Amino acid sequence: MLTESPREQWGSKLGFILAAAGSAIGLGNIWKFPYIAGENGGSSFIIIYLICIAVIGLPVLVGEILLGRTTQRNPVGAFKALNGSKFWAGVGGMGVVAGFLILSFYAVIAGWSIGYIYQSISGDFFQYADPAKAADHFVALTKDVVWIVSYFALFMIITMSVVYAGVQKGIERGSKIMMPLLLLLLIFVMIRGITLPGSGEGLKFIFNPDWSHVNGQTILIALGHAFFTLSMGMGAMLTYGSYMSKKDSVLSSAIQIVILDTFIALIAGVAIFTSVFAVGLDASGGPGLIFHTLPAVFTIMPGGQIIGTIFFILLTIAALTSAISLLEVITAYFIDEKGWSRHKAVIVFGTVTFIIGLPSALSFNVLADFNIFGKNFFDLVDYLASNILLPLGGLFIAIFIAYVWKFDKALIALKDGSEKIFNKNPLIITLWQIFIKYFAPVLIFLVLLSSIGVL
Numbered sequence: 013m014l015t016e017s018p019r020e021q022w023g024s025k026l027g028f029i030l031a032a033a034g035s036a037i038g039l040g041n042i043w044k045f046p047y048i049a050g051e052n053g054g055s056s057f058i059i060i061y062l063i064c065i066a067v068i069g070l071p072v073l074v075g076e077i078l079l080g081r082t083t084q085r086n087p088v089g090a091f092k093a094l095n096g097s098k099f100w101a102g103v104g105g106m107g108v109v110a111g112f113l114i115l116s117f118y119a120v121i122a123g124w125s126i127g128y129i130y131q132s133i134s135g136d137f138f139q140y141a142d143p144a145k146a147a148d149h150f151v152a153l154t155k156d157v158v159w160i161v162s163y164f165a166l167f168m169i170i171t172m173s174v175v176y177a178g179v180q181k182g183i184e185r186g187s188k189i190m191m192p193l194l195l196l197l198l199i200f201v202m203i204r205g206i207t208l209p210g211s212g213e214g215l216k217f218i219f220n221p222d223w224s225h226v227n228g229q230t231i232l233i234a235l236g237h238a239f240f241t242l243s244m245g246m247g248a249m250l251t252y253g254s255y256m257s258k259k260d261s262v263l264s265s266a267i268q269i270v271i272l273d274t275f276i277a278l279i280a281g282v283a284i285f286t287s288v289f290a291v292g293l294d295a296s297g298g299p300g301l302i303f304h305t306l307p308a309v310f311t312i313m314p315g316g317q318i319i320g321t322i323f324f325i326l327l328t329i330a331a332l333t334s335a336i337s338l339l340e341v342i343t344a345y346f347i348d349e350k351g352w353s354r355h356k357a358v359i360v361f362g363t364v365t366f367i368i369g370l371p372s373a374l375s376f377n378v379l380a381d382f383n384i385f386g387k388n389f390f391d392l393v394d395y396l397a398s399n400i401l402l403p404l405g406g407l408f409i410a411i412f413i414a415y416v417w418k419f420d421k422a423l424i425a426l427k428d429g430s431e432k433i434f435n436k437n438p439l440i441i442t443l444w445q446i447f448i449k450y451f452a453p454v455l456i457f458l459v460l461l462s463s464i465g466v467l
């Protein structure tokens with residue numbers, strides 16, 4: 013059953029860009045990107061990553077937003093509208109499921125971030141100048157079931173209240189406030205990092221190419237991260253695109269989203285590594301960099317309590333605008349396909365996501381010894397969603413556009429709102445065609461093979 017009431021739309025193109033950039037910019041940029049860049053050769057990795065974003069990320073992102081804009085539907089409805097087969101509706105359904113899974117563990121990490129705002133304000137972690145002690149403190153906190161579950165619940169409630177308020181009044185309005193604030197706070201933290209004595213080492217670490225670290229695996233890591241950081245392959249961008257007007261350009265919006273996302277990842281890298289090096293700590297902290305190494309950095313550096321508080325506030329904002337887009341996918345599906353009201357969909361599925369996320373939250377304490385395929389529940393859900401479902405979704409989107417919907421038809425749809433750009437640069441059409449027909453399917457397939465251990 014389809015709803016009768018007119019579908020919501022963004023109030024402006026800027027509103028869409030900020031909301032979509034909000035989805036893209038998240039823990040992936042501020043937590044994940046700096047440490048994987050650090051582990052994989054700094055700027056040589058960044059160069060490969062930029063190529064992956066241009067060759068795979070941008071073309072598939074354009075395609076995903078276009079599917080939503082053309083059909084004005086959620087992921088399942090979009091595939092159904094263009095192709096009647098159950099298989100393709102199932103691909104959309106896979107996106108909705110991936111949305112649940114990602115949100116369920118993403119909100120757990122985001123909860124820690126809120127917890128750490130309090131830790132900074134209260135000064136609790138400012139007794140741990142030694143990262144090993146800061147790490148012990150973090151482990152002790154995550155072992156506390158009440159601590160981890162309550163911050164997880166709090167984060168879910170905040171996410172739900174924004175989505176509950178609707179596309180324009182909730183998501184768009186929220187993004188217009190939060191995104192500029194995020195940028196401002198991050199630039200502030202970066203300037204503090206750069207002005208610390210000894211920060212040059214950090215800049216060298218992140219910008220000096222070191223090609224000895226680069227191999228086939230590096231390329232696959234870069235490509236895999238491109239999906240996660242651009243929120244691609246599970247219908248978040250498709251759903252946001254479905255609220256877009258035909259007058260606005262999908263192509264120029266996608267380019268702006270990619271630029272903003274990349275820019276924020278780079279600033280985050282500079283902010284974090286200049287600070288880490290300036291206080292003489294180890295930059296190869298891996299996934300623990302933010303919650304183990306940074307608290308120690310803030311303890312040592314002058315003004316660290318303020319910078320620490322600001323840092324965890326901005327991390328929470330970044331995570332929030334991403335979580336909102338994840339919940340919106342599920343919500344849009346139940347509104348479009350099942351005729352539910354937005355309010356009912358948000359309350360029911362926000363709660364369901366919280367319940368699905370509980371085993372992830374408990375993976376750090378009660379369920380710590382419970383392993384499936386050698387991974388705890390949290391790692392398993394993260395791996396399944398980020399390394400399998402997202403690339404698989406991206407692969408299907410590329411194949412669908414190129415060979416099922418057919419490139420020529422997609423191109424006609426893409427021209428709506430982008431005529432001027434195409435008339436000026438006809439080469440773009442050829443590039444999009446080559447990338448979406450050949451490069452994207454082949455390269456994404458390789459990423460998938462490597463994820464399941466075949467490569």
Ligand code: PHE
Nearest residue numbers: 036038039040041240241243
């Ligand atoms: N792009 C978000 C980040 O970088 C994560 C995300 C993935 C959000 C998929 C929505 C969909 O943190």
